[in-house]
Structures are given as C-alpha cells and as structure tokens.
Amino acid sequence: MDVTLRPSPNFDERALPVSMIVLHYTGMPDAESAIDRLTSPDARVSAHYVVKEDGEVLQLVDEEKRAWHAGKSYWRGTTDVNSASIGIEIVNPGHEFGYRPFPDEQIASVIPLVADIKDRHGIGRGNIVGHSDVAPGRKEDPGELFPWAALAKRRLALPSPTRDLMDPYWTDAGFLLALERFGYDVTDNQKAVIAFQRRFRPDLIDGIIDGECRAKLLALLLPRPQ
Numbered sequence: 562m563d564v565t566l567r568p569s570p571n572f573d574e575r576a577l578p579v580s581m582i583v584l585h586y587t588g589m590p591d592a593e594s595a596i597d598r599l600t601s602p603d604a605r606v607s608a609h610y611v612v613k614e615d616g617e618v619l620q621l622v623d624e625e626k627r628a629w630h631a632g633k634s635y636w637r638g639t640t641d642v643n644s645a646s647i648g649i650e651i652v653n654p655g656h657e658f659g660y661r662p663f664p665d666e667q668i669a670s671v672i673p674l675v676a677d678i679k680d681r682h683g684i685g686r687g688n689i690v691g692h693s694d695v696a697p698g699r700k701e702d703p704g705e706l707f708p709w710a711a712l713a714k715r716r717l718a719l720p721s722p723t724r725d726l727m728d729p730y731w732t733d734a735g736f737l738l739a740l741e742r743f744g745y746d747v748t749d750n751q752k753a754v755i756a757f758q759r760r761f762r763p764d765l766i767d768g769i770i771d772g773e774c775r776a777k778l779l780a781l782l783l784p785r786p787q
Contacts (some may be wrong), residue, residue, distance in 0.1 A: 562618060564610075569621040571607035571629050573736040577639070579618050580736040581646035581688040583631055583695060584671075586702040587611070588655030591645055595652060596621075605629060608648035608672060616666040618674060634695035635746040637688070642695050647678050652691065662706050675717050687744070689718045690760075697756030697762055698749045705763035721761040722780035729779045736770045739778055 562749040585608065587595035592613050598604045599611065599621055608630040611619040622628040630648030639645050651671060654664060663671075675689065691707065692700040713720035731739065737747045740757060751768040758766045761777050 562670070562677065567596060567600060567611070567621055569607040569628075570602045571605055572622045572626040573629075575627045575644045576641060577624070577644040579645065579647060579682045580684060581636065581639070581642065581690065582675060582684055583634075583642065583646045583648050583690055583692055584675075584703050584707070585630060585650045586653035586655045586704060586707075587650050587734065588653070588657060588660050590654055591754040592652045596624070599650065608650040611650045611652065612646070612667055612670050612674065613652045614664050614667050616664075616670040618670050624678075631692065631695055632699065634692075636690060636695045637744040647682070649674065651707075653703070656701055656704065660704060660706065663703075663708065665780060668708055668711055670716065672712065672715060675712060676715065679717060686713075686716060686719050690744075693756045693759055694745065695733045697745060697752045701759065705759050705766060709760065719781060722777045725765045726773070726776035726780055728776045730774050733770050735744050736772065736775055736778065739782060743778060743782055 578702045589595040596611055599607050607619065607622050607628045609624055609628050611621060624647055627643050628648050629643060630640040631646060634642035636642055651663065654660065692702045701731065709718050712718040737750055740753055741747045745753045745756065754770055755766055755768045762773060
C-alpha cells in the first residue's frame with residue numbers, strides 16, 4: 562500500500578505497547594481542513610493515519626509514537642488509550658457537517674491498512690474499535706454509516722451477532738455490568754448504551770436496553786476466536 566508522509570508535530574512517547582486500533586471520522590467540512598488541523602502545532606491533535614475519500618493514505622505520526630487522537634477515553638481497563646493505540650482518521654464531514662456514507666474507494670484502503678496494523682502488532686478483533694466505543698460520553702464517530710460488517714467479514718473487527726440469539730434474563734443494571742465487562746465506560750449509562758447500539762445495532766439507536774441489545778451483548782461475551 563502506498564502511503565504519503567504528511568508529518569504532524571503533535572505526538573509524544575508511548576507508555577504502553579500497541580494493543581488497539583481506534584477508527585475516527587474527521588468531522589470537518591473537507592479533507593484539507595482536517596489535515597491542516599491534525600498537523601497544526603496549535604491544535605494539539607493528531608492521528609497516525611488519515612484515509613481520504615479517494616483512498617489516499619497519509620501517515621502523520623510514526624507508529625512508535627503516541628498520537629493525540631482519542632482524548633479522554635477508556636477501553637477494557639485502559640485509560641491511556643492514546644498510548645495503547647494506533648489512530649486512523651477517515652475523512653468524512655460527520656454528523657455536524659453532513660454525515661454521509663463512506664466511499665468504496667476509501668474503505669478499500671481502510672481494510673488493508675487495518676489488516677496490516679493488526680497483523681504487525683498482534684491486535685485482537687475486539688480491540689479494533691470506534692472513537693465512540695472508547696469515549697461514549699463525548700463522541701459519535703465513525704458513526705452508524707461506517708461499514709463495520711466489511712471489516713468483520715475479514716476478521717478485522719467483531720461482527721454484530723445475528724444468529725441463534727438468546728435474550729438473557731438481565732435487568733438494566735445487569736446489562737450495564739455486562740457492558741462494562743465487555744469493555745465500555747458506563748459512567749453515563751444511556752450514552753454507553755447508545756455507543757453499543759451505534760456499533761452493533763446501527764439501524765435503531767434509541768438508548769433503550771431491549772431484548773435484542775441484551776442478546777447481542779451476550780453473544781459477544783461468549784468465548785470466540787480473536
């Protein structure tokens with residue numbers, strides 16, 4: 562895969578080994594605005610990679626360094642998500658500027674990029690996540706239009722369970738405990754549920770814990786190959 566270098570000064574040293582990939586959308590009107598911000602020393606934000614809508618891949622920060630993409634985040638006990646992750650920004654205006662489907666050419670570059678990072682760092686599928694997964698109280702990206710199924714089909718993300726689902730007898734409190742066990746920060750209960758739905762049931766994002774949510778979470782918690 563061809564990668565264009567566009568260095569950002571916004572990084573520091575890692576405190577943890579790489580164990581995660583965090584996918585974002587840029588959430589700005591156009592690619593150049595986003596790239597300018599990610600490479601501006603005044604903005605103090607960055608990512609390791611940017612994938613443009615035409616499929617061009619830019620590298621902003623060396624993978625050995627800690628890019629500043631996740632902010633205050635949490636996943637499966639890790640609070641310094643920036644130190645433990647590779648951040649990939651996917652150009653899309655996002656919910657604020659006209660959220661739209663991700664072009665095929667773009668996803669055709671995202672898939673091999675994620676696969677290469679996953680293989681080189683030995684990252685499990687359960688640790689390939691969206692920004693909204695690690696920061697449910699603050700973020701919505703990459704959002705409900707991101708084609709997680711295309712990644713899951715290639716074992717690059719966990720699939721949304723659809724077969725042989727069994728609704729466990731969980732109260733709402735029980736569901737939230739299970740959701741925390743799966744990896745989410747459930748400090749804001751409803752936003753954690755919304756983040757789970759956005760990732761695993763994007764056709765209905767209402768923040769309500771129903772039988773389908775319980776069944777999908779149970780299936781995800783059952784042992785599976787990573």
